[in-house]
Amino acid sequence: MLPASHQYLLQKTAHGVVYGVRIRLVGRLLRLPMTEYDSRSSGDLVARVGTDTSALHHAVTGGTVEAVGSVLIAVGAGVLAFLIDPLLFVLTVGAFTIGAGFSVVAVRGCKPSSARNRTRSAC
Numbered sequence: 001m002l003p004a005s006h007q008y009l010l011q012k013t014a015h016g017v018v019y020g021v022r023i024r025l026v027g028r029l030l031r032l033p034m035t036e037y038d039s040r041s042s043g044d045l046v047a048r049v050g051t052d053t054s055a056l057h058h059a060v061t062g063g064t065v066e067a068v069g070s071v072l073i074a075v076g077a078g079v080l081a082f083l084i085d086p087l088l089f090v091l092t093v094g095a096f097t098i099g100a101g102f103s104v105v106a107v108r109g110c111k112p113s114s115a116r117n118r119t120r121s122a123c
Helices: 002-030 034-039 042-084 086-122
Strands: none
Touching (some): 002 042
């Protein structure tokens, strides 16, 4: 019974969020100048509103729950690992931190060359 009520509450919240966003988007669409409607097809605007709000609904229902669950599992595993062997836990966290630091440095080094390649291929 608890999972069903949890799912119901999550879906109800997601529908409320999406409904509010759709109302605000439609209000903004109705206030757009006519030049916007002349430069785009009406189907494009409607499709964008529908697609974006569907993606928002999916993010609220699936992404949020998965993220919270993953964080809780990671914290629980970390606490358990620390209780079992504190030295190994500290070494593991240290190795993970060093690896993450190297990854950040490598990605920052790749960004300029990636931007140069995009500008070359665009010309």
